[in-house]
Amino acid sequence: MKRLLLAGLALLLSCLMATAQDAPIQPLLQEHQAVIAKSSRKTIGPAIDAIATSGLPQAQVVLETWGAKSMWMRKSDGLFFIGKKADGKSYQLTDFDSGEVVGEFPKKELKQLKPNSGIRALIATALVQFQLNDPDRAKRQDALTSIQRDPEAAHLGPLRASIDNEPDSEFKAQKKRLERLLTISFDNDIQTRINAINEMSGDVGVDLRATLNPLVATTREVAVGQIPEDRNVAARLTPGTAALPRDEAYGLLVAKGFAPTQVTPDDIRTALATNITGGLVAGVPVAQLDTDAARARAYAALAKGGTVPPILSDAEIDAALAAHVFYDSYAEPSNHVTDAANDVLKSIELKVGANQALDLTLDALSLASIYFLAAIGLAITFGVMGVINMAHGEFIMMGAYTGYVVQQIIPDHTVSILVAIPLAFAVTFAAGVAMERLVIRWLYARPLETLLATFGISIALQQLAKNIFGTQARPLTSPEWLDGALVLNDVVSISYIRIAIFFLALIFLGVFLFIMKRTRLGLETRAVTQNPRMAASMGINPGRVNMLTFGLGSGIAGVAGVAIGLFAKVTSELGSDYIVQSFMTVVVGGVGNIWGTLAGATMIGFLQKGIEWLNPSNTLAAQTYMIVFIIIFIQFRPRGIIAIKGRAAGD
Structure with a gap:
């Protein structure tokens, strides 16, 4: 049964x-x-x-x-x-x-x-409870996005109910975070809101700060006699202080309807002009109203007759201010919530500052690696050989265009970059050897003529690039695995391309050191640099060494062009954007020393980013300040951070 x-x-x-x-x-x-x-x-x-x-x-x-x-x-x-x-x-x-x-x-x-x-909007709010549990992942994402964009108290209940049954771990984490944020803003229980605020105290997310800031936002208010008991007061203000100037305090009284408007000199002129009758104002001829005192007497006569409002005396204004109390009031009614929000915001501010310093450091290191990569070739041609090569930037440009041409032939961006790097080295190495054989070798020990000759070559190469590729910027697309950025939090991030350039700069630092310290070319280059006559007497061909060394520096510039072209516009003027910084890097670091070039690039990168942080609205001014600083620096250390002896140093 x-x-x-x-x-x-x-x-x-x-x-x-x-x-x-x-x-x-x-x-x-x-x-x-x-x-x-x-x-x-x-x-x-x-x-x-x-x-x-x-x-x-x-x-x-x-x-x-x-x-x-x-x-x-x-x-x-x-x-x-x-x-x-x-x-x-x-x-x-x-x-x-x-x-x-x-x-x-x-x-x-x-x-x-x-x-x-x-x-x-009401329908969208009602739909949230369905969309948060919809089998379609896209609809659940749309629901979360909708709540994040326009959060409401009505969203809190459906959001909480959907968390336990959420099958996607990523969405579940998003829902939990969003639920905490909505709890802070809309939950009816004060202690629950405070617990949610304290729970997220270590977070530096922008969404958390956007949630907490309205809780501690204040409005300036005025009351008669005493502050109402239902107000959550942030600060009591005294008229006539820096926090509340006297005129601002009285203006607040006027805005709230607690006091009459002050009469300004413009108001007096307007009132007098409006009340001209037969060439007279309150019995005073218009021709006599040519001083402030005369206009004030005429206006006082109009006020006595009730035509215009009277001019308030300082004593009347002070009395009105004394009869009222001024204060800043939180929009959030609970003082416990605002205290918790203020405490967490202070801790977040310290963490945000530390993260901003880290982000600035990463930006500076990224910029330093770019400058080092652009200058490492110049460190060879100028630092080691003493040749002022104004066409160095055009070798960077040639490398970038080589990468562009390779991508037109090989559509796979990963393969094309792997092919472009050695090909750019080969192309610019050959161009550097040709320039050294045809022009530079006839001008050694004649720096001014070398400068003029290479400057003319740079102009010719720029025009040649315009004739071949046009003036429009050409795209050099990075592989998909270099898209995006490494995001540590809402404050700190760095693009994968810049990370790749940083490691590429380290690789070329190692390659340069290996060549100079472990190869015959490096040994011969160092010998020719220190004493070319003695090197020649030992059977070394200085002309051949100079040719290969110049070609090596030019080839490295071409590889730098491929790397720089991944994030900069590839145009005929690409090289001119980096030639000045390259020379500054080599000179500041110490002519003829690769470690000096690294130190110079690091100093210039950090200096530029620091100046831009202090003056973010004007990058041109930041570059100007940087150049001024470098000029002053060179006055005290003319041989740079790390000086070297030999031909490059002028010995």
Whole structure:
């Protein structure tokens, strides 16, 4: 008997559940038919709430259709349907409950429901509870995005209810974080809000600061006699102090309607001009109103007759100020919440400052690696050989264009970059050797003529690039794995391209040191640098060494051009943007010393970023200050940070 009873209850329960699932939504729509058809923002709320809380599976479809302005009412019976335009001026109607097409009807027999922006906002809020649990991942993401963009107290309940059943771990973490933020703003329990604030005290996210800042925002208020008890006071203010100047305090009284407006000299002139009668103002000829005192007497006469408001004396203004109390009031009514928010914001401010310092350091290191990569070739040609090569920037430009040409042939960006780097080295190495053989070798020990010759070559190379590639910037696209940035938090991030350039600079530092310390070319280069005559007497060919050394520096500049082209615009002027910084890097670091070049690039990178941080609105001024600082620095250390002896140092 007991088993029979349990079986009967189970059968009844399943029947009731099936009935709930199969229940139509049209009767509910008809219950609120007049309100829905009227579509008034003031009265539509109960109808939307009834649909959203009905528990019917059709509720989501109804709300989405309504919000999309695709819900139509048939005038003959007041029933609601999904409407879709058919041929001509007729519309195809689909039943919400059965999902079947009920026929096509002319537009004159139908009424389209067109909710305004206010009603659509209410519908969107009601839809959140469905979308947060929707099987479609995109809809759940849209719901979270919608809440983040325009959070409301009504979102808190559905968001909390959706967390436990969220199958996606990433979404679950997003929901938990968003729930904490909404709790801080909208929860009814003060202690729950305080706990949520303290729980997120170590976070530096922008969304947390955007949530806490409105809690501690203040408005300046004034009251008669004493501050109302229901106010959460941030600070009490005294008129005439730096926090509240006297004129500002009286202006607040005027704005709140607690005191009459002060009469200004302009007000006096306007009032006198308005009350001129027969060439007189209050019996005073207009010609006599040429001084402030005369105008004040005429105005006082008008005020005595009640024509204009009287001029307030300082004593009257002081009395009005003394009769009122001024204070800054928090918008948040709970002082416990504002105290917790202020404490957390102070701790966040310290962490944000530390993270900003880290972010600035990463930016400076990134810029230093770019300058070092651009200058390492010049450190060879100018630092080691003593050749002032004004065409060094054009070798960087040639390397960038080589990368662009390779990408036109090889569409795979990863493969194209791997091919472009050695090819750019080969192209610019050959160009450097050709320039050294044809021009530079005839001008050694004649720096001024070398400068003029290489400057002319740089102009010729720029014009050649314009003739071949045009003046429009060409794209040098990075591989997909270099897209985006390494984001540590909302404050600290650095792009993957800059990280790659940083490691590329370290690689070339190692290559340079290996060549100079472990190869025959390096040994011969150092010998020629220190004493070319002695090197020649030992069987070393200085001309061959100079040619290969110049080619090596030019080749490294070409590789730098490929790297720089990944984030800069590839144009014929690309090299000119880096030639000045390259020379400064070599000179400041110490001519002829690779470690000096590294130190110079680091100093210039940190200096430029530091100046830009102090003056972020004017990068041109930052570069000017940097050049001035470097000029002063060279006055005290003319041989740079790390000096070297030999030909490069002028010995």
